[in-house]
Amino acid sequence: MKRNMFFLVILSFLLVAGCSLATQEQAAPTKAPVQSDGGGGLSSDASAIAAERGLSPDDINAALKTYMPTGVHDDYMIFSSGGHSGQVLVIGVPSMRILKVIGVFTPEPWQGWGYGVGHEILDGGKVNGNDIHWADTHHPALSETAGEYDGEWLFINDKSMARIAVIDLRDFETKQIVKNPIAMNDHGGAFVTPNTEYIIEGGQYSAPLGGEYAPIEEYNDQYRGSVTLWKFNRDTGRIEMENSFAIELPPYWQDLCDAGKLASEGWIFCNSFNTERATGGIEKGNPPFEAGASQADTDYMHIIDLVKAEELFKAGKADVINDFSVISMQTAIDEGLLYLAPEPKSPHGVDVTPDGEFMVVSGKLDPHVTIYSIEKIKATIDAGKWETDDYGIPVLALDDVKEAQVELGLGPLHTQFDDQGYAYTSLFLDSMVARWALGGNFADKNPDEPWTLVGKTSVHYNIGHLMAAEGDTTSPDGKYLVAMNKWALDRFANVGPLLPQNFQLLDIDNEGDSMKLIYDMPLPLGEPHYAQMIKADKLSPWEIYPEVGWDSGKQEVSPNAVAPGEEKVVRDGKNVEVFMTAIRSHFTPEHVEIEQGDHVTWHITNIERAYDATHGFAIPGYDINLSLEANEHITFEFDATAPGVFSYYCTEFCSALHLEMKGYLLVKPAE
Amino acid sequence: MMTLKLQTVLGPRASEEELKNHRLRYTWPALCFGGAAILLVVSIFFPYWSLTLYAPQYPDNLVVHAYVDRVGGDVAEIDGLNHYIGMRPLGEAAQLEKSVSLIGIPALALLVVVAIFVHSQWTVLLTLPALTLPIIFLLDLFYWLNNFGQNLDPRAALSNSIDPFTPTILGEGLIGQFRTVAIADVGLLMACGASVLILVGLFLQRQAYKPLVEQNQ
Known part of the structure; x- marks a missing residue:
């Protein structure tokens, strides 16, 4: 039975690509377009537009629910991982308009991030002393107070x-980057504890x-x-x-975590996906990781x-x-702070x-979601009822800690919640x-039978995470859900073999x-x-920096802030300091005369x-491009290596x- | 001799009995002058004149408030814009007026209070500065607007595209892409209110004390 299941899953996975042509045909509107006779309560103009564009009543409803007239602001804001860009995207909901790209782990030219600004912060992300020019940003986490987003801070791994x-x-600027001193990579981050006391970062490989x-x-x-x-x-x-501290865990490839x-x-809680401890080596005739790590029927949820x-x-x-x-695994076992429970x-x-x-x-690889009860977990731990794994870590029996299992379909991945007692996977x-x-x-919050599947909606295609409005807090809002799809296939015009990903907004x-x-x-x-x-109303960002001469890296007035009338160029040996102001439409000074070999602090x-x-400030040839918002002060340095104008x-x-x-x-050439 | 002269200046006093019989007749002028004095003192905390600038890129508009002792509002932004046409910073205008106004206007109010106790032709003289304050303010404002508008720096970026001009003192105007609306603001309206009260007070004071003067003659 299990073997058949596994085969089916793999087959369907492979079929997705092959089916792209077929789905293209299926993508045609299945509902009849509205007629241009003014039916459906639309004005005759609107009906004519809908008819001409072939829009169904559902399409029109979708448009009406997401359209933002000019000057009207979105109700919700999404903070999204920018993926390989190493940045964070800010997106409005329901319009799904990108409002901002925040430079985080990687240089970002618009904000000057890495082009004269933020170098000290980016240096925090160096690995073995090397600058790193990309990141695989996964999970943003908004700061919380009493388990609710408070709109003050954002973390991302x-x-x-x-x-x-x-x-x-x-x-909306990055203030700190820390490199984990013990882990080579991570996945179970960033997640925050209910009052943001700690940011959780679970390792991966x-x-x-x-x-x-x-x-x-x-x-x-x-x-x-x-x-x-x-x-x-x-x-x-x-x-x-x-x-800060870490806890040593067995080499089970921990994955996502969440705070209680x-x-x-x-x-x-963290889960894991290689409790088999497969070590790969397909080229040596060993099972590849994908098979070796999938041998056992269960992996382990870590309970800490x-x-x-x-x-x-x-x-x-x-x-x-x-x-x-680092709290060693043995200490964690001896002190009773680490437990495991089997999971699909x-x-x-x-x-x-x-x-x-x-x-x-x-x-x-299991069509169910498995639901564990903290009450049962605590009771089982208190009763001392467990076996141990190879490392001596207590393993609680699934039946002792499981509350329910719900069969949902193939490839369940990630779950969030709404305000009506529903979960979304x-x-x-x-x-x-x-x-x-x-x-x-939650049983009384909706008419549906507890622990049952209620409905499914197709998304396009290969959904990874999903996210509902405040859907992982103590009081989710419902209303909207975003499916974060890995593949777009036929959804957008062909832009070559590398396709965009597709965020789809669902009305829930x-x-x-x-x-x-x-x-x-x-x-x-x-x-x-x-x-x-x-x-959106939980956020209250500044319109402009509070005082003139503001250093946004430190969030205080810079001691080097330049006041109008005090602009100057000061030389001390080979060190040149430039004190400059910017205001529409001039920089003061407009001539800066230095010599090749000078070290310049600007x-x-x-x-x-x-x-x-906002003013930009670029020195082409020296890789400088700053964004200076109103009141902002920036100090940057460079060596004047190349002479010229x-x-x-x-x-x-x-x-x-x-x-x-x-x-x-x-820059006068050196003698 | 002195007493007589002082009496001529101060005018007649009403007798105890007269005051008792016609208390209101003698109280009203005092109330008017007192009210005018209070209005004047309070007015210095409010803008006398405000200019609002409307342009597409300023959805919240720009506004400059002229107080008797300073200019407030979006002065930095307006100065920034004005440098394009070569206009001097607004803060440089009317420096003498601004420096004396916080003492000067309460002094005018004090004269009006003194006028309560002077029941002769001198009353008019005492209240005259306060009475004419709104007109003096507007004339002075016009002088400075004209002075600033007519003396633009010929080396400014947009000096070729904007001729010297006199900004509108009250009502609508147009400068570049800006529609401007200038209004008499709360402070000036208070000063006008004070002027009206002074006029009424003068009338009532004259009505009250004229019979006494005639009696004495």
Whole structure:
């Protein structure tokens, strides 16, 4: 039976590509277009437009639900991973318009991020001393207060190099990047505890901790997984390395994590997908990872007592690896803070319900979601009822901790929640979103039978994560859900063999089997994995920086801020300091005369005070391009290696005399 | 001799009995002058004149408020725009007026209070500065608007496309892409209110004390 299932799954996976032609034909509207006779309550003009464009009544409803008249703002904001761009995208809902790209792990020219701005912060993301020019950003996490998004901070992980970034939502700028000192890569991040005390970062592909070497043959003994708990200080807005710690985990390839809340506050949960400890080596005749890691019927959900772990760390019981505190696996076992529970194989999500009572796990190769009860988990732990794995870690029996299983379809991946007692799970292989009814405290919130599938809606295609409005908080909003599809196939005009990904907006406002697809948004970048959707009125960013001369990296007035009338060029030996102001439509000074070999420190203050009065500042040839928002001050440095005449100029079309907003950097050749 | 002269200046006093019989007749002028004085003192905390500039790229408009002692509102932005046409920064206008107004206007109000106790032709003289304050303000405003508008820096970026001009003192105008609306603001309306109260007060004071003057003659 299981074997047949597995075969079916693989077959259907392979068929997706082959079926693209067929789906193209199926994509034609299935509902009759409206007639141009003014039927359906539309004005005759609107009916004529609908008829001419072949729009169905559903299409018209979708358009009416998503159209934003000029000047009207979206109700919700999505903070989405920018995938391989290493950036974060800000998207409005329901319009699905991109509002901003935030430079995070990688250089971003518009904001000058890495082109004169943010170098100290980007340096935090160096790996083995090397600059890294890409990232695999996966999971953004908004800061929370009492399990609710508070709109103050945003965190995001880079899977490729185990890094976490901190973004300040007062100005939507990155303020910190930390590189995990023990993990080589991560996946179970970023997730926050209910009051953002910690940012959770679970590792992914096991390796010796701290970047050490060990041959693959020593996998079982030397390779390890980990989960890191980054301490976040709200007052300073920074992660505190010295107050952060990690827990050593078995080499099971930990995947997604989630923080417990309410009933499960103080616990964290991570799943894993290679409890077989397959070590691959297809070229040596070994089973490839994809098969080796899928042999057992179950993998392990990791259940971690964060309260105990924090006590141990504070009591100094952690070891130190690469100058970072790590609670060893043996200590975790001895102190009773780490437990495992079987979960359907190759799981992706482990998602805590809004009341914290249940953990929902989807095994990609199992058609069910499995629901665990924190009450049962605690009772089983208290009863001391477990067996152990090879490392001596307690393994709770599935039947002892399972609340329910719900069959949804093929390839369940990730689950979120709404305000009507429904859960939503993405079905990768079915290319569908499933809505199912929760039990427990949620049973009375809708007329559907608890723990049953309620309805499914097709999405296009190969959905990965999904995300509902505030759908992973203690009080989800419902209303909207976004399917984050990996493949677009026929959904957009052909732009060559590399296709955009497709975010599809679903209206989930009505109960029952009524989820309607209302918008397709192409994302022209690689793998924007996950996103969170927050009510727009929870955000209160600045319109302009609070005071003139503002250093946004430190969020305070810069001691080097330049006031009008105090512009100058100061030389001290080979060091030249330029003090410059920018205002429409001139820089002062407009001539900067230096010599080849000088080290230049350039201070520039935008003394504009008007909303949106941004100036750019570029020095072509020296790879400098800054964005200076009103009141902002930036200091950057470079070595004047090349002689010549360089035109520095404003790169934001600031005014009618924008082109005239320029100056000459004259670099006299060395004698 | 002194007393007589002082009496001529101060005018007649009403007898205790007269005051008792016709209290209101003598109280009203005092109330008018007192009210005018209070209005004047309060007015210095409000803008006397405001100019709103409308242009497509400023959905929230730009506004400049002229107080008796300063200019407020979007001055930095307006100065920034004005540099294109070569107009001097607004803060440079009327520096003398602004420096004396916070003492000067309460002093005018004090004269009006003094006028309560002066029941002769001198009353008019005491209240005259306060009475004419709105007109003086507007004339001074016109002088400075004209001075600034007519003396543009010929080396400014847009000096070729904008001829020297006098901004509209009250009502609508047009400068470049900006539609401008200038209004008399709360402070000036208070000062006008004070003027009206002074006029009424003068009339009532004259009515009250004229019979006494005639009696004395």
